[in-house]
Amino acid sequence: MKAIILAGGQSERFGKPKAFAQINSQMFYxxxxxxxxxxxxxxxxxxxxNETLAPQFDYPNIAIDDAENKDKGPMxxxxxxxxxxxxxxxxxVISVDTPMITQKAISKLYQFMIEHLIEDQLNIAGFQEKGMPIPTMAFYSPQTLPTIETALDSGDYSLKNVYSKVKSDWLDVxxxxxxxxxxxxxxxxxxxEDLHHDIMNS
Known part of the structure; x- marks a missing residue:
């Protein structure tokens, strides 16, 4: 089983690459x-x-998007x-801008996926908040690959275009x-800033 940290976004709203932002003196990634x-x-x-950020990571296992899928987001x-x-x-799959993910959360979601995998033939198991799926914090079966491929070709790069077309289930955060x-x-x-505040006051 492999983990994919999604860290190729432009981070325009944040102002700089989020992967290298810090929480408690530690970079997110x-x-x-x-x-x-x-x-x-x-x-x-x-x-x-992406190829621009790749050299900045102090980590050996890096994957860069294919040229034809450049700038097509998390998908x-x-x-x-x-x-x-x-x-x-x-x-x-975990987005790099969710730095406070916990071992407990990942383990619980894995249990949830395994429990439903065979009986429900589940392809994606992720978290949801207020009924809204969080597809960038989820387990994906390799059987989703053809659906992802079709979505990339379609021009609709929303992950909803994937999880709405396969068997998915969601665990409330x-x-x-x-x-x-x-x-x-x-x-x-x-x-x-809000996160720093929450951590200090928890």
């Missing part, structure tokens, strides 16, 4: 790698990014890694007994 390693679930952790990042590892059984910010997405500098 390094913190996520540490958490993923701590679960002991993955035989490989791969950072999916292209997932596709690039999946296509290189067609014999893998399962992929965990509040079912994880953890801080109320573990799943928070950092899109703006203000989000990071």
């Amino acid at each position: 390094k913190r996520i790698i540490e958490v993923l390693e701590g679960t002991n679930l993955f035989n490989e952790i791969i950072i999916s990014t 292209a990042g997932i596709y690039s890694v999946m296509r290189q590892h067609t014999d893998e059984t399962l992929f965990f 509040h079912e994880i007994d953890s801080s109320n910010y573990w799943y928070k997405n950092i899109n703006y500098q203000q989000d990071l």
